Amino acid sequence: MQYKRMPIEVESPEEMGYATIKYNLAESSVRDIYFKDLKLNLDDVFICYGEHRGKIELRNEIVKDEINLTSDDVLVCPSAATALFIVSTTLLNDNDHLIVLRPNYATNIETPRAINCEISFVDLSFENNFQFDIEQIKNAVKSTTKLISITSPHNPTGVVFKDELIKEIISFAEEKNIHVLVDETYRYLNFQTDLVPYYANQSSNVISVCSLSKAFGVPGIRIGWLINKNEKLMHDFLAAKEQIIICNSVIDEEIAHHILKNKNTFLEPTHQLISTNFSIIKNWIENEQTFLEWTEPTCGVVCFPRIKNEFKIDLPKFYKILYEKYATFVGAGHWFEQDDCFMRIGFGYPTNEELHQGLKNITLALQESLIA
Numbered sequence: 001m002q003y004k005r006m007p008i009e010v011e012s013p014e015e016m017g018y019a020t021i022k023y024n025l026a027e028s029s030v031r032d033i034y035f036k037d038l039k040l041n042l043d044d045v046f047i048c049y050g051e052h053r054g055k056i057e058l059r060n061e062i063v064k065d066e067i068n069l070t071s072d073d074v075l076v077c078p079s080a081a082t083a084l085f086i087v088s089t090t091l092l093n094d095n096d097h098l099i100v101l102r103p104n105y106a107t108n109i110e111t112p113r114a115i116n117c118e119i120s121f122v123d124l125s126f127e128n129n130f131q132f133d134i135e136q137i138k139n140a141v142k143s144t145t146k147l148i149s150i151t152s153p154h155n156p157t158g159v160v161f162k163d164e165l166i167k168e169i170i171s172f173a174e175e176k177n178i179h180v181l182v183d184e185t186y187r188y189l190n191f192q193t194d195l196v197p198y199y200a201n202q203s204s205n206v207i208s209v210c211s212l213s214k215a216f217g218v219p220g221i222r223i224g225w226l227i228n229k230n231e232k233l234m235h236d237f238l239a240a241k242e243q244i245i246i247c248n249s250v251i252d253e254e255i256a257h258h259i260l261k262n263k264n265t266f267l268e269p270t271h272q273l274i275s276t277n278f279s280i281i282k283n284w285i286e287n288e289q290t291f292l293e294w295t296e297p298t299c300g301v302v303c304f305p306r307i308k309n310e311f312k313i314d315l316p317k318f319y320k321i322l323y324e325k326y327a328t329f330v331g332a333g334h335w336f337e338q339d340d341c342f343m344r345i346g347f348g349y350p351t352n353e354e355l356h357q358g359l360k361n362i363t364l365a366l367q368e369s370l371i372a
């Protein structure tokens with residue numbers, strides 16, 4: 001494995017220093033919370049090694065509303081990132097071929113690269129509203145294809161791929177005996193659509209991945225999970241997890257269980273805040289500024305607008321002014337292997353006021369970076 005640090009991590013707000021950023025529009029999650037907000041007493045938690053698959057009550061809670069899934073189909077991992085790492089390193093080696101959407105969350109591309117497998121990208125374009133054509137995926141399949149990797153709801157665009165389309169990919173993959181990874185890390189941020197069942201319900205070829213990081217404001221506890229109905233594959237995933245970490249932090253699992261047991265109490269205010277912030281950013285993009293155009297996001301808390309072609313902007317200057325003069329931070333296009341005329345704006349993390357001001361600052365920084 002050849003590991004490389006990813007720009008999205010090197011330049012992440014936590015690495016830059018939260019104290020240097022007043023208007024944090026770079027996050028792909030809702031606002032982080034404090035432990036005291038949980039109203040949880042952990043005095044009686046026994047700090048032993050935990051169940052290797054994850055605390056049974058937590059696994060039950062994860063699949064409580066699912067029809068076709070049981071706790072046996074769940075492997076709790078220390079974060080979605082780890083779950084993705086386990087999936088890639090278990091299913092792929094350097095003779096294998098992977099089909100993956102781009103742009104994407106960097107790990108979904110970078111871990112397969114570290115494995116040195118062959119990769120075919122399905123590039124999503126602004127012109128096509130970041131939707132993909134299923135023929136692009138079908139045409140990319142080779143005899144060595146082991147995995148098709150999809151992220152929906154999508155990061156960095158906030159687009160949700162059509163349910164029929166994902167199901168079509170799943171049946172196609174079943175015919176060809178290929179696995180499908182559906183990274184569903186943003187699923188609970190469905191503030192304007194219904195929550196769809198995990199795609200792992202559909203077929204034992206599908207691995208769904210999710211975590212608590214994005215919707216519940218607790219990325220610091222590092223709890224995520226993968227779901228799959230194939231017993232042999234789950235055995236292999238467990239073996240990988242046991243080599244990496246044996247079990248999760250039992251404290252983290254206790255917190256995760258508490259949150260999922262009370263998930264609506266957490267999600268209701270969150271969805272309200274996101275709805276308001278979504279109206280703020282929609283109004284800004286569509287009525288208050290002229291530089292940017294977007295594909296409207298349908299789920300999650302990020303969007304991926306781009307600077308219109310007619311505006312010539314000094315891009316390094318723009319990002320520098322935005323950060324250094326206006327203490328405002330967004331995710332530059334290169335975090336996602338895209339041109340820096342794209343930027344990911346997160347609208348779930350800032351307060352209403354911070355979002356208003358952060359967006360104004362983007363307009364100001366763009367004006368000040370115009371090339372005459």
Ligand SMILES: Cc1ncc(COP(=O)(O)O)c(C=O)c1O
Nearest residue numbers: 079080081105155185211213224
């Ligand atoms: C699509 C996607 N998957 C997984 C992750 C990793 O999440 P976690 O904090 O659970 O590791 C992220 C984080 O940005 C993400 O955007």
